[in-house]
Amino acid sequence: MLLLAIFAFCFSITAAFAAPQDSNAAVIIAYQRIGENSGSGASLSVENFKTHLRELQGGDYNVISLGDAINATKNNRQLSGKSVVITFDGAYADTFKNALPLLDEAGYPYTVFYAADMHDGPEPAMASWQDLQNLAKRDNAELAILPAQYVS
Numbered sequence: 001m002l003l004l005a006i007f008a009f010c011f012s013i014t015a016a017f018a019a020p021q022d023s024n025a026a027v028i029i030a031y032q033r034i035g036e037n038s039g040s041g042a043s044l045s046v047e048n049f050k051t052h053l054r055e056l057q058g059g060d061y062n063v064i065s066l067g068d069a070i071n072a073t074k075n076n077r078q079l080s081g082k083s084v085v086i087t088f089d090g091a092y093a094d095t096f097k098n099a100l101p102l103l104d105e106a107g108y109p110y111t112v113f114y115a116a117d118m119h120d121g122p123e124p125a126m127a128s129w130q131d132l133q134n135l136a137k138r139d140n141a142e143l144a145i146l147p148a149q150y151v152s
Contacts, residue, residue: 028066062083100141
Protein backbone atom coordinates (compact mmCIF):
# COMPACT_ATOMS: atom_id res chain seq x y z
CA MET A 1 0.00 0.00 0.00
CA LEU A 2 1.36 3.39 -0.92
CA LEU A 3 0.96 5.79 1.94
CA LEU A 4 1.26 9.26 0.52
CA ALA A 5 1.32 12.11 2.94
CA ILE A 6 0.76 15.36 1.11
CA PHE A 7 2.10 18.44 2.83
CA ALA A 8 1.67 21.96 1.60
CA PHE A 9 4.58 24.35 1.63
CA CYS A 10 3.78 25.67 5.10
CA PHE A 11 4.65 22.45 6.95
CA SER A 12 8.10 21.41 8.02
CA ILE A 13 9.53 18.50 6.09
CA THR A 14 10.82 16.99 9.31
CA ALA A 15 7.29 16.98 10.76
CA ALA A 16 6.22 14.68 7.94
CA PHE A 17 8.55 11.99 9.25
CA ALA A 18 7.56 12.21 12.91
CA ALA A 19 5.27 9.18 12.61
CA PRO A 20 6.63 5.62 12.32
CA GLN A 21 7.77 4.88 8.79
CA ASP A 22 6.19 2.44 6.37
CA SER A 23 8.72 0.99 3.93
CA ASN A 24 6.25 1.70 1.12
CA ALA A 25 5.60 5.29 2.16
CA ALA A 26 6.68 8.53 0.58
CA VAL A 27 5.94 12.07 1.64
CA ILE A 28 4.66 14.22 -1.21
CA ILE A 29 5.39 17.91 -0.87
CA ALA A 30 2.81 19.76 -2.96
CA TYR A 31 3.83 23.30 -3.82
CA GLN A 32 1.82 25.68 -5.93
CA ARG A 33 3.65 28.95 -6.60
CA ILE A 34 7.20 29.95 -5.72
CA GLY A 35 7.90 33.68 -5.78
CA GLU A 36 7.84 36.79 -3.67
CA ASN A 37 5.13 38.64 -5.55
CA SER A 38 2.81 35.97 -6.85
CA GLY A 39 -0.18 37.55 -5.09
CA SER A 40 -1.51 34.16 -4.10
CA GLY A 41 -2.12 32.83 -0.60
CA ALA A 42 -0.73 29.55 -1.93
CA SER A 43 2.70 30.97 -2.69
CA LEU A 44 6.01 30.47 -0.97
CA SER A 45 8.90 32.90 -1.08
CA VAL A 46 12.06 31.88 -2.90
CA GLU A 47 14.00 32.13 0.38
CA ASN A 48 11.62 29.75 2.14
CA PHE A 49 11.83 27.35 -0.80
CA LYS A 50 15.63 27.45 -0.57
CA THR A 51 15.28 26.64 3.14
CA HIS A 52 13.24 23.57 2.21
CA LEU A 53 15.93 22.48 -0.25
CA ARG A 54 18.66 22.92 2.37
CA GLU A 55 16.63 20.76 4.77
CA LEU A 56 16.28 18.07 2.10
CA GLN A 57 20.00 18.20 1.31
CA GLY A 58 21.12 18.03 4.94
CA GLY A 59 18.47 15.72 6.33
CA ASP A 60 19.34 12.37 4.74
CA TYR A 61 16.24 12.42 2.54
CA ASN A 62 15.79 10.36 -0.60
CA VAL A 63 14.10 12.64 -3.16
CA ILE A 64 12.42 10.47 -5.77
CA SER A 65 10.07 11.12 -8.67
CA LEU A 66 6.34 10.59 -8.36
CA GLY A 67 6.63 7.93 -11.05
CA ASP A 68 9.26 6.05 -9.04
CA ALA A 69 7.07 6.18 -5.93
CA ILE A 70 4.10 4.79 -7.84
CA ASN A 71 6.19 2.10 -9.55
CA ALA A 72 7.71 1.00 -6.25
CA THR A 73 4.23 0.57 -4.84
CA LYS A 74 2.89 -1.28 -7.86
CA ASN A 75 5.86 -3.66 -7.78
CA ASN A 76 5.89 -3.97 -3.97
CA ARG A 77 9.43 -2.56 -3.75
CA GLN A 78 10.53 -0.88 -0.56
CA LEU A 79 11.42 2.79 -0.53
CA SER A 80 14.19 4.19 1.61
CA GLY A 81 13.27 5.45 5.07
CA LYS A 82 12.86 9.12 4.17
CA SER A 83 11.50 9.15 0.64
CA VAL A 84 10.18 12.50 -0.56
CA VAL A 85 8.38 13.46 -3.78
CA ILE A 86 8.30 17.10 -4.93
CA THR A 87 5.31 18.30 -6.94
CA PHE A 88 4.00 21.62 -8.25
CA ASP A 89 0.33 22.23 -8.83
CA GLY A 90 -0.67 24.51 -11.68
CA ALA A 91 2.49 25.09 -13.80
CA TYR A 92 2.85 28.75 -12.87
CA ALA A 93 5.47 30.89 -14.59
CA ASP A 94 6.98 32.02 -11.28
CA THR A 95 7.58 28.37 -10.34
CA PHE A 96 9.36 27.78 -13.64
CA LYS A 97 11.47 30.89 -13.10
CA ASN A 98 12.21 30.58 -9.38
CA ALA A 99 11.98 26.94 -8.28
CA LEU A 100 12.77 24.64 -11.16
CA PRO A 101 16.29 25.97 -11.79
CA LEU A 102 17.10 25.34 -8.11
CA LEU A 103 15.78 21.79 -8.32
CA ASP A 104 17.68 21.19 -11.56
CA GLU A 105 20.85 22.46 -9.90
CA ALA A 106 20.30 20.14 -6.92
CA GLY A 107 19.55 17.24 -9.26
CA TYR A 108 16.18 16.56 -7.63
CA PRO A 109 13.33 15.02 -9.59
CA TYR A 110 9.95 16.76 -9.55
CA THR A 111 6.51 16.60 -11.12
CA VAL A 112 4.63 19.59 -12.51
CA PHE A 113 0.86 19.25 -12.78
CA TYR A 114 -0.85 21.47 -15.34
CA ALA A 115 -4.37 22.00 -16.64
CA ALA A 116 -4.49 22.32 -20.40
CA ASP A 117 -7.36 24.80 -20.32
CA MET A 118 -5.23 27.19 -18.25
CA HIS A 119 -2.59 27.45 -20.99
CA ASP A 120 -4.75 28.38 -23.96
CA GLY A 121 -5.24 32.02 -23.04
CA PRO A 122 -2.89 34.94 -22.57
CA GLU A 123 -2.64 34.39 -18.79
CA PRO A 124 0.85 35.69 -17.87
CA ALA A 125 0.85 33.82 -14.55
CA MET A 126 0.99 30.46 -16.32
CA ALA A 127 4.01 28.83 -17.91
CA SER A 128 3.90 28.87 -21.69
CA TRP A 129 3.49 25.85 -23.93
CA GLN A 130 7.16 26.33 -24.85
CA ASP A 131 8.08 26.13 -21.15
CA LEU A 132 6.14 22.86 -20.86
CA GLN A 133 7.78 21.45 -23.99
CA ASN A 134 11.23 22.33 -22.63
CA LEU A 135 10.34 20.80 -19.28
CA ALA A 136 9.34 17.54 -20.95
CA LYS A 137 12.91 17.23 -22.29
CA ARG A 138 14.50 17.30 -18.82
CA ASP A 139 15.55 13.97 -17.32
CA ASN A 140 14.55 14.94 -13.78
CA ALA A 141 11.11 16.37 -14.62
CA GLU A 142 7.72 14.76 -15.05
CA LEU A 143 4.57 16.40 -16.43
CA ALA A 144 1.14 15.40 -15.20
CA ILE A 145 -2.30 16.64 -16.18
CA LEU A 146 -4.90 18.24 -13.91
CA PRO A 147 -8.56 18.05 -14.84
CA ALA A 148 -9.93 20.68 -17.20
CA GLN A 149 -11.63 23.61 -15.51
CA TYR A 150 -9.01 23.56 -12.78
CA VAL A 151 -9.46 26.43 -10.33
CA SER A 152 -6.51 27.31 -8.11
